Amino acid sequence: MTAPTQPRTIAVLGATGNQGNGVVRALLAKNSPDKVLFSVRAVTRDPDSPQAQRLLATYPEVCTSGHLQLVASDVYDRASTERTFSGAWGVFAVTNNRLPSFPGSNRMIETEEDLKHELSAGENIVAAAKECGVRHFVFSSLPGIAEASGGRFQSLFYTNVQWPQYCRRNKDGVFRFCPPVPGDKAADWVDPSYDIGVYAAAVFTPGPERTASEIYPILGPKIRLADFPAIFSTVRSQPAVFDPITLDDWGATVARTVGKGYEEDIRQMMEWIAVAPDGKICYGSMETWEDRSWEELGVRVSTFEEWVERARLDGP
Numbered sequence: 001m002t003a004p005t006q007p008r009t010i011a012v013l014g015a016t017g018n019q020g021n022g023v024v025r026a027l028l029a030k031n032s033p034d035k036v037l038f039s040v041r042a043v044t045r046d047p048d049s050p051q052a053q054r055l056l057a058t059y060p061e062v063c064t065s066g067h068l069q070l071v072a073s074d075v076y077d078r079a080s081t082e083r084t085f086s087g088a089w090g091v092f093a094v095t096n097n098r099l100p101s102f103p104g105s106n107r108m109i110e111t112e113e114d115l116k117h118e119l120s121a122g123e124n125i126v127a128a129a130k131e132c133g134v135r136h137f138v139f140s141s142l143p144g145i146a147e148a149s150g151g152r153f154q155s156l157f158y159t160n161v162q163w164p165q166y167c168r169r170n171k172d173g174v175f176r177f178c179p180p181v182p183g184d185k186a187a188d189w190v191d192p193s194y195d196i197g198v199y200a201a202a203v204f205t206p207g208p209e210r211t212a213s214e215i216y217p218i219l220g221p222k223i224r225l226a227d228f229p230a231i232f233s234t235v236r237s238q239p240a241v242f243d244p245i246t247l248d249d250w251g252a253t254v255a256r257t258v259g260k261g262y263e264e265d266i267r268q269m270m271e272w273i274a275v276a277p278d279g280k281i282c283y284g285s286m287e288t289w290e291d292r293s294w295e296e297l298g299v300r301v302s303t304f305e306e307w308v309e310r311a312r313l314d315g316p
Contacts, residue, residue, distance in 0.1 A: 007039040008089040015042035016051035022197030039067040075121040081128035090136040109259030136208040143285035153268040175240040180250045183226030188219040191307045202297040217282040220301035235308040
């Protein structure tokens, strides 16, 4: 496919967050002094936040050239989202699992019904992209646990499993991997802050003619959970152990962090991970042959070793 003569503008939602920040980085990495493929419209609710200002400070030269712009927008406001998407060739879309902030809000998910705020955001995003004639729409999502489990679990939303979030540093300096899943279970692996950006940039590069309607699972080869500490210790030369917590403990931890409404969701997620078919990928929702990422995009998920080298895990 012939490369575009003008940079394509990509609106990146959640640009200051975990996934969006990585997408901004990966898109800008596609540019070179001789050829600018993408201009990035970094979308955030609060352009004055410390995260937004850090994003701008990371790419001062790109900001000066105009190929990175910070845009304030609210995905819960259809008109605001349409203004944001106006003139954009592509959109990277992701919804936030936290409730939108407003005066007096504690942003906690108290009931399963509260989780539906993501549906409202998603409907606005899709409708705005259609109204604005966006050529290439990339949506970061997850498989449904009800369908993947054949109806055994009925969690309203299937929360992403990011195994690094189960790594904690004890007071004695030992890193503890503590997911509430048996150690002999092999699980999918991904670093969402890095790998999702790599895949999104790869999808945007050839254009919708080659990647329209495709589903790409952003997951690496499965790793036994009990093997994470040994890999970690080899790379970092620091002690680590596998010491899982209970489902009750993990559910309570999540409830304290994001709200009681997530407790049942996270329990069902972990129960499914423990019994998901070993021969399938993407949390038991896809056959291995369905993953065409390498053949069609030329990308693979980074390894756990690479994540350990990138990660900053010096705190508790």
